[in-house]
Amino acid sequence: MRRANKIPFSARDDGNIILLQVVIFAIWCYPCFYMDTTMNYGARYLFPSVCTLACIFFVFYTFQLMIYNTENGDKWALAMKFVGVLGSCALNLWKTQTPDMPLHHVLMMINYDAVFFSQGVVDQAYWRPMLRARNSAGKTAWAPICVVLGILLYALSSPQNYSQTGFLFFYPLYSDYTIQCLYTTGTWMWVFFISWSMQHIANKKFNETAYKLLAGSSLYAYLSHYFFIIMIAVLVVRPYKISFVPALILEILLTNLAILISYVILNFFYELVFPPK
Numbered sequence: 001m002r003r004a005n006k007i008p009f010s011a012r013d014d015g016n017i018i019l020l021q022v023v024i025f026a027i028w029c030y031p032c033f034y035m036d037t038t039m040n041y042g043a044r045y046l047f048p049s050v051c052t053l054a055c056i057f058f059v060f061y062t063f064q065l066m067i068y069n070t071e072n073g074d075k076w077a078l079a080m081k082f083v084g085v086l087g088s089c090a091l092n093l094w095k096t097q098t099p100d101m102p103l104h105h106v107l108m109m110i111n112y113d114a115v116f117f118s119q120g121v122v123d124q125a126y127w128r129p130m131l132r133a134r135n136s137a138g139k140t141a142w143a144p145i146c147v148v149l150g151i152l153l154y155a156l157s158s159p160q161n162y163s164q165t166g167f168l169f170f171y172p173l174y175s176d177y178t179i180q181c182l183y184t185t186g187t188w189m190w191v192f193f194i195s196w197s198m199q200h201i202a203n204k205k206f207n208e209t210a211y212k213l214l215a216g217s218s219l220y221a222y223l224s225h226y227f228f229i230i231m232i233a234v235l236v237v238r239p240y241k242i243s244f245v246p247a248l249i250l251e252i253l254l255t256n257l258a259i260l261i262s263y264v265i266l267n268f269f270y271e272l273v274f275p276p277k
Contacts, residue, residue: 038145056083091111229255
């Protein structure tokens, strides 16, 4: 955030931030050797994954130094979008789908989550220079080329195989490295597409009440949606033997309805205890 606010590099202030980050990574190494001990997977896979994550963070820091300190800073801001993509592919080097090791897989997923969150933070911090570079590239011959490449990558990253799959809850879902990289790259493509599209068409308050409801319930929806999906499948879809297409439509409608209704109820009681200022 200091670089985004154009605050010059300070050996003391930035050094303390980097030191704190190093301490956090040192603490994060604890599970590698004292928690994830089954088959020594912590030392074999989790620790190298943590070291890879540290390298990804170093690349993030380096890119930020170049955005406002070089002539092509806007291009560096746009190029920083690929750090998360390539970083996820690097993390895939250490990802296994060994069964009956839930703790190991959860700890590994935290590293992926850290990359997604970090990319989101820097994208927000450097959104304007990134947007300038994207708009500039959109006026060149790169625009149609990128559209074709995007369609091609979308086709390649769509999951079409039914073999070498892992457990549904552990990202990424596949065991083969190449397929893992296609899967994580497809994830990033959808993240970029949705964030850029929503920034263009929905980055304003069309209605205060709708904005408050949808924006406020988004994180709650992320945390609770699978619970409602399972409940609807167990209580409605399976007992009545509903076929795939009607079941899909029913799941989408009822899940979103259950999320919104439960959020309104929970938020009502929350605001009784903690009234909004």
